[in-house]
Amino acid sequence: MLDPQKQALIQEVDRLSPELSQISRFLHAHPELAFEEHQAAELLTRTMEEHGFSVERGVAGLPTAFTASYASGEGPTIAFLAEYDALPGIGHACGHNLIASGSVGAALALKAFLGEVPGRVLLVGCPAEEKGGGKIPLVESKVFRKVDVAMLVHPSNRTEIVKKALGMRDVQVEFFGKAAHAAATPHLGINALDAVILTFNNINALRQQIRPDARIHGIITNGGKAPNIIPDHAVALFYVRALDMEYLEDLYQKVLGCFEAAAMATGARYQVKRAGNDYHPHRVNYTLGHIFRQNLEALGGVVDQGPEAAELGSTDVGNVSQVVPTLQPTITICGPKVSCHMAEFAVASASDAGEEGMFMAARAMALTGLDLLRDRDALHRVKKEFTGGRRP
Ligand SMILES: [Zn+2]
Numbered sequence: 124m125l126d127p128q129k130q131a132l133i134q135e136v137d138r139l140s141p142e143l144s145q146i147s148r149f150l151h152a153h154p155e156l157a158f159e160e161h162q163a164a165e166l167l168t169r170t171m172e173e174h175g176f177s178v179e180r181g182v183a184g185l186p187t188a189f190t191a192s193y194a195s196g197e198g199p200t201i202a203f204l205a206e207y208d209a210l211p212g213i214g215h216a217c218g219h220n221l222i223a224s225g226s227v228g229a230a231l232a233l234k235a236f237l238g239e240v241p242g243r244v245l246l247v248g249c250p251a252e253e254k255g256g257g258k259i260p261l262v263e264s265k266v267f268r269k270v271d272v273a274m275l276v277h278p279s280n281r282t283e284i285v286k287k288a289l290g291m292r293d294v295q296v297e298f299f300g301k302a303a304h305a306a307a308t309p310h311l312g313i314n315a316l317d318a319v320i321l322t323f324n325n326i327n328a329l330r331q332q333i334r335p336d337a338r339i340h341g342i343i344t345n346g347g348k349a350p351n352i353i354p355d356h357a358v359a360l361f362y363v364r365a366l367d368m369e370y371l372e373d374l375y376q377k378v379l380g381c382f383e384a385a386a387m388a389t390g391a392r393y394q395v396k397r398a399g400n401d402y403h404p405h406r407v408n409y410t411l412g413h414i415f416r417q418n419l420e421a422l423g424g425v426v427d428q429g430p431e432a433a434e435l436g437s438t439d440v441g442n443v444s445q446v447v448p449t450l451q452p453t454i455t456i457c458g459p460k461v462s463c464h465m466a467e468f469a470v471a472s473a474s475d476a477g478e479e480g481m482f483m484a485a486r487a488m489a490l491t492g493l494d495l496l497r498d499r500d501a502l503h504r505v506k507k508e509f510t511g512g513r514r515p
């Protein structure tokens with residue numbers, strides 16, 4: 124049974140629900156790619172200003188990043204993260220329109236109680252989750268310095284509380300050989316494509332010997348121009364992923380060795396390039412997850428997960444989780460055969476079930492924020508797990 128303050132908080136989310144639904148629908152109807160989310164950032168910052176938040180635009184040098192802050196008295200800072208980028212060709216097939224509106228809902232609802240409990244509510248507008256890792260410069264520019272806890276809820280085909288994420292590093296290898304006629308004078312050429320193929324073979328051999336939770340996978344982005352020309356230029360792009368950065372570094376060095384060996388075997392020259400920053404693994408916080416779970420279940424939410432953290436890909440939320448206790452649960456908005464990055468997931472993200480999930484996320488996040496603002500002991504336990512690095 125929820126106490127009267129919590130019941131009032133839920134009513135506040137319900138009161139806001141038409142506006143949240145409008146935000147979600149607008150974002151869905153105007154999908155924008157990573158770092159180009161100008162309409163989304165405009166709508167979200169305007170909304171927060173209309174509700175009395177102080178807004179800072181263009182945070183960390185990113186035109187579509189922002190913070191919106193509201194404080195009353197001296198107290199902890201609860202941050203809700205809004206993502207709002209879409210995917211090329213399939214729009215909001217990751218449901219970030221629901222993430223944005225859910226976090227706005229939690230921030231606005233919790234703000235209404237800041238007179239009763241001291242503290243600060245922060246909405247962090249995080250561009251480019253799908254490509255480029257917009258949260259990485261936000262973390263580097265100390266946006267989370269005074270934040271006590273950060274939260275966001277991702278739509279999914281399952282409701283899970285604690286999610287692990289792998290650290291990830293991208294690496295491109297470019298081989299330079301020598302063109303020659305592939306039939307008449309192959310002995311005069313140096314085959315850059317062979318170097319790429321040997322790189323894949325080396326990495327495939329390496330994969331047999333790596334930890335089961337690590338991943339190395341790649342594509343060939345340039346494999347030559349015509350079969351009758353020995354390719355003088357070939358390029359491949361790889362992602363290296365692991366649950367901790369130390370092992371990721373280890374694997375990365377081995378992958379560099381795979382490039383080197385392929386170059387030696389073929390006589391090609393090679394060059395290595397990195398496109399982005401490292402995505403860090405998600406540092407899970409079971410204490411925070413437990414508080415969220417209790418609230419979600421009190422609201423009638425059904426969790427599809429046991430006590431252990433479920434596996435996931437990689438996300439720049441991981442970088443946030445390294446500097447502040449962070450929770451990113453998922454909430455069900457569709458059946459098990461549909462998953463994010465499928466065209467059907469974009470449909471689910473604009474459906475009634477999608478909105479219901481988003482309202483539920485906003486309620487559970489707001490309740491969790493209230494728990495942490497009014498119960499310093501709970502906040503202390505969350506922080507203790509974070510600094511101690513150990514599960515309670
Ligand atoms: Zn995605």
Ligand SMILES: [Zn+2]
Pocket residue numbers: 217218219252277463
């Ligand atoms: Zn996503």
